[in-house]
Amino acid sequence: MTPAEILKAANLAGTKPDLSALVASIPYARYLGIQVDRKGTEITTVLPFARHLIGNPVLPALHGGVVGGFLETTAMLQAIFEVGGAEMPRPVDINIDYLRSGRPIDTFARAVITKQGRRVINIHAHAWQDEHDRPIATLRGHLLLPEG
């Protein structure tokens, strides 16, 4: 199923979309290996470590773009889960702060909608590894909701 089909099915059934199926339907998210751990309304995304995610082979450390793409995907999933709709929201701008180097271990992320407008969502996301209170990166961004 494509992301649009998964969202349509959820809308028809009046349920929340299956985020694990959704993330698996996005080729690049699947390539990164992103998984979704949903407990009720609490969503944590998981990025299991894999060699192809490395950006600095000397340290080694995760690629900054991988961490950014992971946070962006987390923000999109949180937005579609809370706001619903038949289409994925589109990123307008994102601002990533890199706080610690991403070590070659599993990474987790969560997102919180700061403000939901009619067309635009302001959203914050953070990623961590073994300690939740030691984030490796944070994201702040705006997502554009599809019209209609």
Place this chain on the structure above:
Amino acid sequence: MSDIPPTMPEHRAGFAISGVPHAEGLAMTILEIGDGNALTMIPYAEHLIGDPETRVIHGGVVTSLLDNACGIAVTSKIKRFGAIATLDLRIDYMKPAMPDQPIHAFCECYRVTRSIAFVRGIAFHTDRSDPIAACTAAFMLNTAAKREAKP
């Protein structure tokens, strides 16, 4: 470029980046490299798609391309490899990338201080005045030196 440590991949124009697994996965290639600027490219590929219906590339791919190109621009300015870390990266998405077309990134490191490098860049298909995305980034310099200084 003889002072490059053997542990880091050499950045050379006309070659795909090797030794950086994620850049390899994206088949990222350096097309031009100057004193503080870099032009890089990733070819279109099915595993980079963000929306299977429109076949548009995922935003995260553009993030990886710009982050990497910014890093190369910085290393071309400071003439050292492996000793920088991204502090922050802002990306503005202007339009979706077209399917089946390579994406280019041109980044320039326009200012370097003792510890920080400032970079700006754009991602585009063929026309730099019609960007897919624009970015600004700041990099911390000499991070490896501090790391090595610790016992």
